[in-house]
Amino acid sequence: MIEWPQGLTPYRMDWGRVYNNRAFTSPFSNAQQIRTYPGAYWQCSLQFRNLFESDERRLTSFIGRLQGMAGTFKLYPWRRSRAGAAGTARVNGSGNASGTVPSRGWTPSVQVLAAGDYITINDQLLEVVEDVISTSQGNATIQVSPWLRSPPADGALIEYRNPYAVMRLASDEQVMSVETLVAGGTLDCREAF
Template structure:
């Protein structure tokens, strides 16, 4: 089944984004000291809450949800509460910047992955404005098909490079030169259950509709 895009006109009144980590704990039987290990498999969990809708808008939502076929369907979803990084609101130089050593170039002024990842929680990037606060803690980005949150404020160096601490850790390292998506960065999501329901009043206006989704890690 093709991966769909969440309809741009279906904007929730309230969104709740959370991260479900995957950890394993061991408690010593001798002194009750606890050791906890982080394991791969952290994923985004999201709740989308829609206000009462008229028949037309309600139909758009019902049609999209029905078309997913329960948990069989997949769709790309961006964080509506913070759809773009703040740096996109400032003027950027879209001039191509040739890198003769790496044989790469800047595309439309957007930053790219800079080399191989040694730490899957630290994303190396380049082609930012030099010596600038480029990302703030809590902002989102996506690259290599994975959505990440920036965990601390990030400033570029004099060469326009920046190492970005992110969560959760990358499952697969993005390719060198891959372009970062800072506007409506997406994660591949699926419904949390096979069921959904929409209550409708006699005036054909829906009650509040709550949709729960989870990230697909495949």
């Protein structure tokens, strides 16, 4: 897995989730039943423009290191980084693969996460969907979306200060627009698992 080039930031990032739901529609009444399955993933489109030669070189060599869709990289959601520490959070217990994460190791009796924060567990990026307040023992239950794909081990680290998604390029074809002094382009990506 390759680290994203430090200091190289897109001017625009389209970011979102793709859920794995199926709709069953009655041919008689048009009533619907929705069935949800695990396997939701993040996707994004990173748009670059006005890259001078040094940044263009960093971006194209990064793409070269990926070898198209074969390589994976850590992508950090830049707008939702966290400044303060709230303990050394870990998964509390094992065997859980759902939208609820029991945790321990938080600073006691404070709000440790806010709705909309991102966390990473087992290389899976998750969004916190409700505010989280720790108990006096430093435990907390975290509601997340999408659901965990695989159960984390007891004691697995919860990365909340610098969360990331493991991504891959959505296509093997990558093209840059090069002008006299600047360059630009778009990288379409999806979560790798």
